[in-house]
Every structure is written in C-alpha cells, then in structure tokens.
Amino acid sequence: MEVRLSAGDIARFTAYLIAGFLAAHVLVQSARFASGNDSLFGLVTMFSLGSDRNFPTFYSALAICLCAVLLAVAGHASRQRYTWHWYGLALVFLFLASDEILEIHERTIEPMRGLFNATGLLYYAWVVPYGLAALLLAIIYLRFLLHLPGRTRSLFISAGLLFVIGALGFEMLGGWYSEMHGNRNVVYVLYQTVEELLEMTGIAVFLYALADYLQNLDKGGWV
Numbered sequence: 001m002e003v004r005l006s007a008g009d010i011a012r013f014t015a016y017l018i019a020g021f022l023a024a025h026v027l028v029q030s031a032r033f034a035s036g037n038d039s040l041f042g043l044v045t046m047f048s049l050g051s052d053r054n055f056p057t058f059y060s061a062l063a064i065c066l067c068a069v070l071l072a073v074a075g076h077a078s079r080q081r082y083t084w085h086w087y088g089l090a091l092v093f094l095f096l097a098s099d100e101i102l103e104i105h106e107r108t109i110e111p112m113r114g115l116f117n118a119t120g121l122l123y124y125a126w127v128v129p130y131g132l133a134a135l136l137l138a139i140i141y142l143r144f145l146l147h148l149p150g151r152t153r154s155l156f157i158s159a160g161l162l163f164v165i166g167a168l169g170f171e172m173l174g175g176w177y178s179e180m181h182g183n184r185n186v187v188y189v190l191y192q193t194v195e196e197l198l199e200m201t202g203i204a205v206f207l208y209a210l211a212d213y214l215q216n217l218d219k220g221g222w223v
Helices: 007-034 043-047 055-078 083-102 109-116 128-141 142-145 151-183 186-216
Strands: none
Touching: 007 043, 007 055, 007 186, 043 055, 055 083, 055 186, 109 128, 128 142, 128 151, 142 151, 151 186
C-alpha cells in the first residue's frame, strides 16, 4: 500500500507540532516564573524554545533536514539551468540543520564580539557574519527566485522573511535587552519566544512551499 502525504497534510502536521511546542514552552516558563524555580526538574531545559539540544531543537533540525532533502529532489527533477541552485540551497539547509544541533553560531559570539567590539543590537555578534551571508545569498539567488512560479516565489519570500526576522531581527533585540537587563526575566523570554516561533513558522512555510512545488511538478505543472 502506497501512502502519500500532500503539501496540506505536511502543513497541518507541522502546525500541530509547533502549536504543541509553543504550549509546552508557555506552560513551563509560566511555572518557572511563578515558582521562582529555573529548572523545574529539568522541564524548562527540555521544553523551552530558547534552550538547545531539547525536543524543539531536534524538531527544528529534522524539519530543516527535510527541507534539504526536498530541495535536492527538486534539483534532480528540475532539468533546467537552475538545477545547481536547488542543490546549493540543499547544502545551505544541511548546514543550518547542523548549526541547530551543534550550536555553531553560538560559538562565534565571543570571537565576533571581540573583533567588532559589538554591543547593543550586535551584542550577540554572530548576527554580523550570518547577516552578511544571508544578504549575499539573497543577491546570488535573486534571478533564481524570479524564475520560480508565482505561488512558489511568494511562499519562498514569506518563509525567508519570517525566518530572518526571527533568527536575526529578534535575536538582535534579545541581545540588546540581555546586555542591559540579563536573560533571566520575562521580557527576555518573550523575545526568545517570538524569535523561535518565527523561525519554526518560516521553516514550516518553506517546507510547505517545497512540497507544493514538487506536488505540482509531479502532476505536470509549472511548465
């Protein structure tokens, strides 16, 4: 028996997972601040959206990996001059998945902060090299983006904006606030919550866009 998931099925499944992670995060953070206990028997670390190597992190890494797989499939199916752009994006997403697990960007904070004497919005100084890399990638992929079908292009742009606003924009705001007030308070957790929610939503939209693109390609669309 063959089981095939549609783009809509994938969108609903990821939406349920993200909603579940958000609910668990809000519950443990509410209990944390109400009780004054930063651990709650490890539940805060296990379910906090801002923590590393926990359930939300592994979900995010898996979702990004799935994006990489679908990008490679799209490259294989494309048969057009932009084939290697698909493969290039697949490699970028593999790196992002590795970064999610190995915390590569966090390891660059101190060296970058020392190099640029970064404070304020650049306090989490990894945003400098990653922001420049994102800008360069956008320039390189502009023609590829314009070549895509209208619906796919709109979804790609929406996904990219959600992810970048979360990963860079709210990370910068969180860094600015953390430098002044620390990171063990409700306001900083709110910044983290919005940041991670935007990142997860951006990846979910991109995953839907890829599944939708391949689904229409399989039906003979996008000619």
